[in-house]
Amino acid sequence: MKFKYSLSAILSMFIVSSCAGAVGVINPTPVVAEAAGQTQVPIEAMEVTPSPVPFQFNLPTPGAEPVSGWRPPLYPIPWAVSSHDHFYFARPISADNVNWPLAEYRYGGVFFAPNIVHTGVDIDAPEGTPILAAGPGTVVSSDWGLYTEAPGNQNDPYGMAVVVRHDFGYRDQALFTIYAHMSKLLAVVGSHVDTGDVLGLVGATGATTGPHLHFEVRVGKNTFYNTSNPELWMTPPQGWGILVGRMTDEKGDLLNQLLVKVQLINSKSPLRTVKTYGMGAVNSDPYYHENLVLSDLPAGIYKVSLSYKPEDSDTAAENETWVEIFPGQVSYITFQGGIGFNVIRPPAPTLELVPRGLPLTPTSLP
Numbered sequence: 001m002k003f004k005y006s007l008s009a010i011l012s013m014f015i016v017s018s019c020a021g022a023v024g025v026i027n028p029t030p031v032v033a034e035a036a037g038q039t040q041v042p043i044e045a046m047e048v049t050p051s052p053v054p055f056q057f058n059l060p061t062p063g064a065e066p067v068s069g070w071r072p073p074l075y076p077i078p079w080a081v082s083s084h085d086h087f088y089f090a091r092p093i094s095a096d097n098v099n100w101p102l103a104e105y106r107y108g109g110v111f112f113a114p115n116i117v118h119t120g121v122d123i124d125a126p127e128g129t130p131i132l133a134a135g136p137g138t139v140v141s142s143d144w145g146l147y148t149e150a151p152g153n154q155n156d157p158y159g160m161a162v163v164v165r166h167d168f169g170y171r172d173q174a175l176f177t178i179y180a181h182m183s184k185l186l187a188v189v190g191s192h193v194d195t196g197d198v199l200g201l202v203g204a205t206g207a208t209t210g211p212h213l214h215f216e217v218r219v220g221k222n223t224f225y226n227t228s229n230p231e232l233w234m235t236p237p238q239g240w241g242i243l244v245g246r247m248t249d250e251k252g253d254l255l256n257q258l259l260v261k262v263q264l265i266n267s268k269s270p271l272r273t274v275k276t277y278g279m280g281a282v283n284s285d286p287y288y289h290e291n292l293v294l295s296d297l298p299a300g301i302y303k304v305s306l307s308y309k310p311e312d313s314d315t316a317a318e319n320e321t322w323v324e325i326f327p328g329q330v331s332y333i334t335f336q337g338g339i340g341f342n343v344i345r346p347p348a349p350t351l352e353l354v355p356r357g358l359p360l361t362p363t364s365l366p
């Protein structure tokens, strides 16, 4: 294969793309914080002490807002609210308690050297966690040597990795998903897998310092240069949505590694930050031409802000806008130097949402 970078650059790319596990440690927080000063009344006590006022309701005092890595169940796949979206895949790690994906290790991130970008997302999980097929397809590779194209090469930066070619494509192009750094390969080349089938176990093989899954989506060809942002391909949790953006300078050129802050208004939920893609082997979606994706946002109204130094100024200015995140949908924003933000509401859901094969009305009762 052709190498676009020097060997040291490639090595650093993978040291980076397979992020340090120590950095990715999740610090779980209580699902529901205790309501300050509120005394719990046992149910038995309430039952034996009838209220003298028949219709007096004692509403509980609201507690602190839940803060947790927990998320609702995912929408069924494939999920495509508009013809531009393609949430065809489930999550390759069970979504019950994973604070996913790591904000620091998104697609397009630059972690080590300039122009060396991350071509997938890293999902932190303990060694031995089952890695699940993101969609139905055929296992086309299950070995060491994915990057170096040398089967059995235990120096390959991807470590033990599995490649699934999916049963469906996208706009006449094949779709592949990649699962890297496994501790154990369970997938067999040539076998067919369904969504959720175990392909292997989370590990730290290859260029990585801690156990995690490096997950890629490749469109068209199974190569390092054909990746697409997995956050645009994996179905969101129910009731949650995705922010997609294109941030450019006055000339319309993409702004790289621009820090963007996203905060749910009237909320104590933590500020989310995301950087625009770095330069290098990252690809934007053919419709959105994005350089920023932040998924897993509970529906609501968010303040989006960034600091930008206009060409004709010596100082950076704060820019902000508000964007509504809709359940199961993409909200698309643009920013251009000299112009500012523009918010475009995504198309409303249509009957396309009805899963194929299901009747619109019940045909019989059980």
Ligand SMILES: [Zn+2]
Pocket: 016, 017, 018, 019, 105, 118, 120, 121, 122, 213, 214, 215
């Ligand atoms: Zn990675």
